[in-house]
Amino acid sequence: MAIIHDKIIIGAGLYGLYSALLCGRKGENVLILEQDSEAFSRATYINQARVHMGYHYPRSLSTAMKSAHYFDRFVHDFGFACLTEFEQIYATSTRMSWTNAREFVKFCHAADIPCEPLMPDKYFRPGLCDGAFLTKEYTYDAHILRAWFLEQISRLPNVEVLYDRRVSSVSQSGSVWRVKAGGISAEAPFLLNASYASVNEIHRMLGFEPFGIKYELCEIILCTVSENLRNIGLTVMDGPFFSIMPFGKTGLHSLTSVTFTPHETSYEDTAVFPCQKDSGGLCGKGRLCNCNTCPAKPESAWPYMRQLAEKYMRPEYEFRYVRSLYSMKPILKASEVDDSRPTVIRQYSSSPAFVSVLSGKINTVYDLDEVLSQ
Amino acid sequence: MSREQNFISAVVYLDNMSLAPEKFIGGLISCLDEHFMHYEIIAVNNGASDEACRKLKALKSESASSVHMSIINMSVHQSREQCMNAGLDLSAGDYVYEFDSDDAEYDLPLIWKAYQSALQGSDIVEVCPDHESRSSRAFYRIFNAYSNSAYALRTNAFTLISRRALNRAHDSRATLSYRKAVYASMGLKMSEIVFPGKVRGKERDRFTLAADSLALYTDFGYKFSLRFALTMMLATIAGMLYTVSVWLAGSPVSGWTTTMFVLTFGLTGIFAAFAMVMKYLSLVLRMSSGGQGYLVESIEKV
CATH class of the missing domain: 3.90.550.10 (Spore Coat Polysaccharide Biosynthesis Protein SpsA; Chain A)
Structure with missing residues (x-):
């Protein structure tokens, strides 16, 4: 006998837990189905952990302004999980860049975000960057955030999180969705698909049109850094460059590069990768396992990322490899040219309601408020 | 290994x-x-x-x-x-x-x-x-x-x-x-x-x-134009001497050839020098414009 909930949420990432908490506080009966054994174990944790203010999108003013808009609200709500006391420096590469120092300043003024010019030579080897700017951008700590969400949710008897429950089928049964996951069956008139990289797998079960996305298997490298780099984050824009910045409050820095962070790309509606056959049956088409715990995760691109970072950074800044984190990143195909990262929320049906969300930014989570108020 | x-x-x-x-x-x-x-x-x-x-x-x-x-x-x-x-x-x-x-x-x-x-x-x-x-x-x-x-x-x-x-x-x-x-x-x-x-x-x-x-990495252009200018100057001086001698001999009509020679030769030289200057200027302009010099x-x- 299936239990009827008000809402079922697929995925215990930030978007899933945020929605659960929001609805749970309104007294709704919410069930979260997570395929991994804990929350925040994929993209919410494994990314650059930026609380975006918009600097990252110098070719998409709309994305930038949206990020800036939510920045203060996010810091107000989740400041306890954010590292704020460090210098976040954005620089523009002299060569091969899609932007330059002058355009970046113009862009920051247009987006109304602070940007204070610095001497590029203080951080970078001579001639490699034509501009460096002190910006206001923070980094969040996913584990602190997770602890807070789970603690808040545990106070609500009407919200339940079930782990190791992979959704195996979804079907309509009258005015509700019937969801089967890991041996249980649950029903609700509202289904929120917040499964990020698995978003199209759920669409496929229902025959809904897939999001136009490509998939990148990404590697984030965690490093220890020398004392002079501890309170500095460096990001070189906008092209085949790199970023090294504090990773939440862990005391480590994350190192990523546009060229070497993505290891493989899949252009299918549901991800297909050559490494899936080596995963011991864990992963396959329409069934993405957690890349970070997968036995077939790729060899680290550390030598390449280090080389690229060292090409730019002054030699007195040192960093050492600690470990790599891997995750799957879906990217909307339409956003290649302007590099925008819109948060997509699409309602496929209203009775029963089915909503899918896809976002690559943590602080646009508030976009969900409207659709969840149904 | x-x-x-x-x-x-x-x-x-x-x-x-x-x-x-x-x-x-x-x-x-x-x-x-x-x-x-x-x-x-x-x-x-x-x-x-x-x-x-x-x-x-x-x-x-x-x-x-x-x-x-x-x-x-x-x-x-x-x-x-x-x-x-x-x-x-x-x-x-x-x-x-x-x-x-x-x-x-x-x-x-x-x-x-x-x-x-x-x-x-x-x-x-x-x-x-x-x-x-x-x-x-x-x-x-x-x-x-x-x-x-x-x-x-x-x-x-x-x-x-x-x-x-x-x-x-x-x-x-x-x-x-x-x-x-x-x-x-x-x-x-x-x-x-x-x-x-x-x-x-x-x-x-x-x-x-x-x-x-x-033009950029050698002084070929500079030396070439310098030599050209020198030659031109010598020719002009020679033409001038000839004109003076014709004038002294009292038959100025024959100087017309010399004048024309100096004029045409001189002008050619000036234009050649200009061509060099133009070449340099265009290169200077391109190099100082600060762009990366290619389109990707x-x-x-x-």
């Missing part, structure tokens, strides 16, 4: 003459893979056929080793130098190989030999054929006679350059219009490896490059 720790970049130029780039790059990969732990291949696509690019991408998926390969697609057809500059800007290696052509007449072990030569203290290693075409020889003879760099230039097949030499090259000029000339004049040690054979496939846009290079459409990671 333990492989080298240094990170190597290899920039390879491709255009519509590149029919089987996968052959050369395949050989290059096997050679680099044998000797180096970490390397990247950067192919600069200056209008190579889709077929050639497809074969190149297939090469990556076939090779068992984890090769990092990028393809820079140039927006419009640009000069070989501009393309190579784009490739160099993307490269991150401690040492960078520059292959101006994928049409290799030399043995691949030369690639490793060039690296060994660099380790012995050369920042720049030029690998050159012992055969030069007549026009190349003529160009380099003029170039070397008028340039004041420590090393003479000659036709080369490929170059290996250290990162510090590249940094110095970029320090001295915003845009490298003619890399070889800049490398030779930087005051860093340069060595040559000569192999029996010749190079092909570098015939395009050579004339413009030759003219630019002579996209960078693909293969």
Whole structure:
């Protein structure tokens, strides 16, 4: 006998837990189905952990302004999980860049975000960057955030999180969705698909049109850094460059590069990768396992990322490899040219309601408020 | 044998003459893979056929080793130098190989030999054929006679350059219009490896490059115009003396020829000098405009 909930949420990432908490506080009966054994174990944790203010999108003013808009609200709500006391420096590469120092300043003024010019030579080897700017951008700590969400949710008897429950089928049964996951069956008139990289797998079960996305298997490298780099984050824009910045409050820095962070790309509606056959049956088409715990995760691109970072950074800044984190990143195909990262929320049906969300930014989570108020 | 720790970049130029780039790059990969732990291949696509690019991408998926390969697609057809500059800007290696052509007449072990030569203290290693075409020889003879760099230039097949030499090259000029000339004049040690054979496939846009290079990196233009001006002055003085003598002899009508001669010759000289000035000005304008000097459409990671 299936239990009827008000809402079922697929995925215990930030978007899933945020929605659960929001609805749970309104007294709704919410069930979260997570395929991994804990929350925040994929993209919410494994990314650059930026609380975006918009600097990252110098070719998409709309994305930038949206990020800036939510920045203060996010810091107000989740400041306890954010590292704020460090210098976040954005620089523009002299060569091969899609932007330059002058355009970046113009862009920051247009987006109304602070940007204070610095001497590029203080951080970078001579001639490699034509501009460096002190910006206001923070980094969040996913584990602190997770602890807070789970603690808040545990106070609500009407919200339940079930782990190791992979959704195996979804079907309509009258005015509700019937969801089967890991041996249980649950029903609700509202289904929120917040499964990020698995978003199209759920669409496929229902025959809904897939999001136009490509998939990148990404590697984030965690490093220890020398004392002079501890309170500095460096990001070189906008092209085949790199970023090294504090990773939440862990005391480590994350190192990523546009060229070497993505290891493989899949252009299918549901991800297909050559490494899936080596995963011991864990992963396959329409069934993405957690890349970070997968036995077939790729060899680290550390030598390449280090080389690229060292090409730019002054030699007195040192960093050492600690470990790599891997995750799957879906990217909307339409956003290649302007590099925008819109948060997509699409309602496929209203009775029963089915909503899918896809976002690559943590602080646009508030976009969900409207659709969840149904 | 333990492989080298240094990170190597290899920039390879491709255009519509590149029919089987996968052959050369395949050989290059096997050679680099044998000797180096970490390397990247950067192919600069200056209008190579889709077929050639497809074969190149297939090469990556076939090779068992984890090769990092990028393809820079140039927006419009640009000069070989501009393309190579784009490739160099993307490269991150401690040492960078520059292959101006994928049409290799030399043995691949030369690639490793060039690296060994660099380790012995050369920042720049030029690998050159012992055969030069007549026009190349003529160009380099003029170039070397008028340039004041420590090393003479000659036709080369490929170059290996250290990162510090590249940094110095970029320090001295915003845009490298003619890399070889800049490398030779930087005051860093340069060595040559000569192999029996010749190079092909570098015939395009050579004339413009030759003219630019002579003007930019030698004092050929300056000396030429100076000599021309001197000759002109002597001719003018001679004409003047003749005019004076005709005038003294009392038959001025015959001076008309002289006047015309001086006028036409003088004006020609002035225009020639102007042409030189224009050449210099256009180069100065281009070099000081601060742009990177090439247009890239996209960078693909293969």
